[in-house]
Amino acid sequence: xxxxxxxxxxxxxxxxxxxxxxxxxxxxxxxxxxxxxxxxxxxxxxxxxxxxxxxxxxxxxxxxxxxxxxxxxxxxxxxxxxxxxxxxxxxxxxxxxxxxxxxxxxxxxxxxxxxxxxxxxxxxxxxxxxxxxxxxxxxxxxxxxxxxxxxxxxxxxxxxxxxxxxxxxxxxxxxxxxxxxxxxxxxxxxxxxxxxxxxxxxxxxxxxxxxxxxx
Numbered sequence: 001x002x003x004x005x006x007x008x009x010x011x012x013x014x015x016x017x018x019x020x021x022x023x024x025x026x027x028x029x030x031x032x033x034x035x036x037x038x039x040x041x042x043x044x045x046x047x048x049x050x051x052x053x054x055x056x057x058x059x060x061x062x063x064x065x066x067x068x069x070x071x072x073x074x075x076x077x078x079x080x081x082x083x084x085x086x087x088x089x090x091x092x093x094x095x096x097x098x099x100x101x102x103x104x105x106x107x108x109x110x111x112x113x114x115x116x117x118x119x120x121x122x123x124x125x126x127x128x129x130x131x132x133x134x135x136x137x138x139x140x141x142x143x144x145x146x147x148x149x150x151x152x153x154x155x156x157x158x159x160x161x162x163x164x165x166x167x168x169x170x171x172x173x174x175x176x177x178x179x180x181x182x183x184x185x186x187x188x189x190x191x192x193x194x195x196x197x198x199x200x201x202x203x204x205x206x207x208x209x210x211x212x213x214x215x
Contacts (some may be wrong), residue, residue: 030052030134030137031053031138032127032139032140033053034048034049034140036143037145038142038143038144040146041148042118042119042148043116043117043118044117046113046114050129051108051110051111052131053108055182058105058106061085063132064082064083064130065081065082066082066126066127067081067112067125067126067128068080069092069123069124071123080099081101081112083110095114099113100114100115117146123144125142125144126141127141
């Protein structure tokens with residue numbers, strides 16, 4: 001296992017379960033998914049993964065993405081990566097040219113890679129995504145931990161088996177819920193359109209009645 005994404009087996013399973021549970025749709029907004037914690041070795045390169053689900057096709061003219069960094073919980077967020085028609089690297093002094101966008105928005109992937117990780121890179125990385133006609137902006141955050149030495153490996157086969165089984169079941173449930181949500185949303189949009197047409201036709205008929213009475 002590569003040191004830049006090392007996690008003890010039990011923690012890896014728990015993180016995976018936590019991520020899968022966070023994917024369950026809770027509203028009409030889009031869903032943005034990212035691992036809650038990522039460990040990286042000092043001096044290595046690490047990928048900070050962020051993906052999203054949307055009922056609509058990504059259009060570069062409307063799609064927007066912001067990656068921000070927070071050094072602490074109460075610290076202000078610093079924008080360092082943005083997508084507006086194209087990727088724009090803000091070149092924060094703390095990161096220099098170490099940030100590399102490695103995602104593909106058309107494939108629902110907005111991940112980036114941080115090269116030559118430094119101890120000062122520890123903190124919270126926020127991923128914000130908006131894909132109109134979705135009205136609500138999706139958000140996920142990653143806590144990056146920088147290690148100076150690789151922790152001892154731990155083996156927990158039971159945790160791995162349980163995590164894989166539950167994870168597979170939740171993945172199927174999430175897929176079904178996403179399909180149902182998209183179908184309901186599009187059906188509601190059609191109903192709203194039909195109601196609007198009916199209302200317009202009613203107004204037209206009402207305007208025509210006085211003329212008929214005159215005849």
